[in-house]
Amino acid sequence: MVDDAKLHEFMGQILSDLGGAASVALVRIGDALGLYKTLHERGPMTVAEFAAASGVNQRYLREWLSHQAASNYLSYDPTTQKFALPSEQAMVFAIEDSPVYMMGAFDLMTWITESKDQIQAVFLTGDGVPWSDHTSCFFCAVARFFRPGYHNNLVSNWLPALDGVVGKLERGAKVADVGCGHGWSTVMMAEAFPKSQFIGYDFHASSIEHATAHARTHGVTANTRFEVATAKGYPEKDLDLVAFFDCLHDMGDPAGAAAHVHQSLKPDGSWMIIEPMAGDRLEDNLNPVGRIYYAGSTMGCVPTSLSQEVGAALGAQAGEARLREVITAGGFRNVRRAIETPFNMVLEATQ
Numbered sequence: 267m268v269d270d271a272k273l274h275e276f277m278g279q280i281l282s283d284l285g286g287a288a289s290v291a292l293v294r295i296g297d298a299l300g301l302y303k304t305l306h307e308r309g310p311m312t313v314a315e316f317a318a319a320s321g322v323n324q325r326y327l328r329e330w331l332s333h334q335a336a337s338n339y340l341s342y343d344p345t346t347q348k349f350a351l352p353s354e355q356a357m358v359f360a361i362e363d364s365p366v367y368m369m370g371a372f373d374l375m376t377w378i379t380e381s382k383d384q385i386q387a388v389f390l391t392g393d394g395v396p397w398s399d400h401t402s403c404f405f406c407a408v409a410r411f412f413r414p415g416y417h418n419n420l421v422s423n424w425l426p427a428l429d430g431v432v433g434k435l436e437r438g439a440k441v442a443d444v445g446c447g448h449g450w451s452t453v454m455m456a457e458a459f460p461k462s463q464f465i466g467y468d469f470h471a472s473s474i475e476h477a478t479a480h481a482r483t484h485g486v487t488a489n490t491r492f493e494v495a496t497a498k499g500y501p502e503k504d505l506d507l508v509a510f511f512d513c514l515h516d517m518g519d520p521a522g523a524a525a526h527v528h529q530s531l532k533p534d535g536s537w538m539i540i541e542p543m544a545g546d547r548l549e550d551n552l553n554p555v556g557r558i559y560y561a562g563s564t565m566g567c568v569p570t571s572l573s574q575e576v577g578a579a580l581g582a583q584a585g586e587a588r589l590r591e592v593i594t595a596g597g598f599r600n601v602r603r604a605i606e607t608p609f610n611m612v613l614e615a616t617q
């Protein structure tokens with residue numbers, strides 16, 4: 267028997283989900299044309315005022331604004347016929363340094379949609395998909411998605427939560443950022459701790475090129491360099507700190523990577539592992555954050571790991587217990603959760 271009330275409630279959810287999915291392209295148009303930033307800077311505007319301010323065709327703009335107001339992304343005042351970007355929405359759509367800036371997530375949703383055929387094919391074969399084979403500007407989207415979390419937490423909260431690490435960084439330490447991608451995390455640490463040396467490693471050559479360009483733009487080339495290397499093969503030794511930002515679960519052989527980190531650290535060195543927030547059981551992760559991470563994991567993290575040696579495929583929602591297993595398999599005796607946010611957990615492993 268169908269329960270009409272439950273069906274009604276579920277259809278409400280599906281309408282909301284479809285509305286969100288349909289919004290992805292429109293939000294990205296608003297981002298690409300600078301519409302959110304213009305509205306944020308100029309304040310409430312009518313369609314005609316906004317068209318003049320943004321240089322966008324008025325008819326298209328009216329339709330876009332109507333969609334945005336129906337989505338609760340913008341507000342609309344029928345008396346003045348003006349549209350506005352409320353302060354809370356501005357934090358999500360316009361302010362790049364805000365902790366809840368989400369434009370990278372909208373970029374990632376496009377990558378998920380565009381990856382459908384590629385990933386559907388490996389559902390049948392069990393093959394992996396190499397990181398470098400992903401469609402769209404996946405790598406830029408990943409970097410853009412994670413940057414606000416790092417900007418708002420890394421130097422202010424995460425590094426201070428580690429045992430004695432900030433003191434070493436202030437005096438001058440040697441740090442490797444492994445799986446650094448476009449290198450935002452490396453550059454942020456290098457800016458904050460000019461007496462320390464930072465090396466960013468990633469096996470994706472094009473990401474290393476982007477990271478090198480970021481280091482130049484941010485003026486940190488004196489204490490930062492980037493190199494193409496795998497997590498099991500990077501050459502540097504006697505490191506004070508090794509950091510893995512949202513990448514251990516992507517690796518084919520995370521226990522092998524853990525063993526390599528172990529031999530690369532000084533005896534009193536620390537390994538900081540940033541991983542997506544997750545509980546240990548599936549039922550702990552059946553929530554909005556888990557929903558998005560499982561989608562990204564199906565389309566990106568699992569295929570990437572399966573394309574590498576061992577193919578452990580931990581998945582983005584591995585949970586602390588499973589992560590501890592691979593970390594201790596690499597020789598680390600002490601593992602603790604140093605700090606967490608709604609999106610990330612920060613583990614510290616020491617010899």
Ligand SMILES: C[S@@+](CC[C@H](N)C(=O)[O-])C[C@H]1O[C@@H](n2cnc3c(N)ncnc32)[C@H](O)[C@@H]1O
Nearest residue numbers: 409412445446447468469470496497511513517
């Ligand atoms: C989700 S991205 C995170 C990138 C970056 N740390 C960040 O937080 O923006 C995962 C990164 O791990 C890298 N990666 C995956 N497997 C690797 C391996 N075995 N060795 C080195 N890098 C690897 C990928 O190239 C990618 O840049």
